[in-house]
Amino acid sequence: MKKKSTLLLIQLSGLLICIFLISLVLLSPSFFEFTWNQALRDLMPGAEYFFRYVTEFGGTLTYLAIFFVIFWGIDKNIGKSLISTYVFGSTINYYAKGAIGYARPTESKWLLISASHLSAPSGHAMSSSIFWGYLAVRWKRIFMWVLSILIIIIVGLSRMYLGVHWLGDILTGWLFGIATLLLVWMFEKPLNKLFSRINMLYIYVGVAVVGALLMILTQVFYPLAATSDFGSDGGKIIGLGMGLALEHAFVKFKIDALPGKMWKTVLRVMLGMLIFIVLFLVLYLLLDTSLFYMEALQFVITLVYGIFLWPLIFTKFKL
Numbered sequence: 393m394k395k396k397s398t399l400l401l402i403q404l405s406g407l408l409i410c411i412f413l414i415s416l417v418l419l420s421p422s423f424f425e426f427t428w429n430q431a432l433r434d435l436m437p438g439a440e441y442f443f444r445y446v447t448e449f450g451g452t453l454t455y456l457a458i459f460f461v462i463f464w465g466i467d468k469n470i471g472k473s474l475i476s477t478y479v480f481g482s483t484i485n486y487y488a489k490g491a492i493g494y495a496r497p498t499e500s501k502w503l504l505i506s507a508s509h510l511s512a513p514s515g516h517a518m519s520s521s522i523f524w525g526y527l528a529v530r531w532k533r534i535f536m537w538v539l540s541i542l543i544i545i546i547v548g549l550s551r552m553y554l555g556v557h558w559l560g561d562i563l564t565g566w567l568f569g570i571a572t573l574l575l576v577w578m579f580e581k582p583l584n585k586l587f588s589r590i591n592m593l594y595i596y597v598g599v600a601v602v603g604a605l606l607m608i609l610t611q612v613f614y615p616l617a618a619t620s621d622f623g624s625d626g627g628k629i630i631g632l633g634m635g636l637a638l639e640h641a642f643v644k645f646k647i648d649a650l651p652g653k654m655w656k657t658v659l660r661v662m663l664g665m666l667i668f669i670v671l672f673l674v675l676y677l678l679l680d681t682s683l684f685y686m687e688a689l690q691f692v693i694t695l696v697y698g699i700f701l702w703p704l705i706f707t708k709f710k711l
Contacts, residue, residue, distance in 0.1 A: 517565025
């Protein structure tokens with residue numbers, strides 16, 4: 393009991409520290425001056441193409457690809473927890489940007505990239521700290537910690553170098569990410585204990601329904617939706633819920649790492665990734681993602697494919 397109380401105190405203290413530091417950064421104009429960006433460019437002249445590549449390590453496509461690899465071939469439960477945490481954090485980021493309301497640097501400062509939505513907290517900085525931080529915490533390997541910290545830092549710096557974020561955006565993004573992980577750390581075990589008493593099919597369907605309602609209500613009533621819609625985040629929530637519900641009802645695959653059968657797992661992942669890339673590109677070309685419901689549909693189809701359809705196929709073919 394004493395151990396649990398100490399742990400809870402540490403978690404709450406961490407959250408309060410994050411909130412204090414976020415407030416401090418947001419109230420400090422010096423963190424929102426382009427001199428920091430220019431200093432980084434002066435320190436690393438001609439590195440724009442390097443950072444343009446690196447910034448994709450904090451992009452949605454990369455996260456989905458890594459999630460699918462883990463979900464299909466490494467650890468199904470970690471994969472589910474990882475994507476759920478990422479989607480949760482992405483949703484927080486959308487509303488946090490609207491609440492804070494800070495604008496990005498002017499377009500004349502941007503290099504090789506364009507951006508929409510408001511500025512703070514940086515979505516790339518926040519998502520990378522959540523995604524890679526979660527993997528580091530769950531796998532508890534020195535290599536994973538070093539790799540995660542390196543990616544988190546370099547993704548944040550890439551957004552500054554390319555001119556689409558202020559230093560303050562990056563700092564608040566990292567802090568929001570840490571706060572999100574602390575919340576997950578606090579509630580993951582109690583929620584898993586609660587859900588163990590309930591048919592998970594109802595939970596997954598409920599997630600999809602909440603995602604649809606949230607998207608509709610946001611588009612209708614949230615002022616920010618006029619300039620930056622909720623289609624991407626809404627589609628991720630709906631696709632996550634639908635995919636998990638269908639997989640739970642009709643597949644329930646297991647990852648069997650049997651001696652001499654590793655080639656099947658490798659083939660499963662490689663074929664699945666190839667189809668995923670083709671599918672995402674086809675959807676990108678066919679759907680007008682400037683419309684929020686089309687953008688949502690893109691992510692619904694992609695996640696349902698990765699969570700349900702491909703597992704159904706490789707299970708039938710015994711891959």
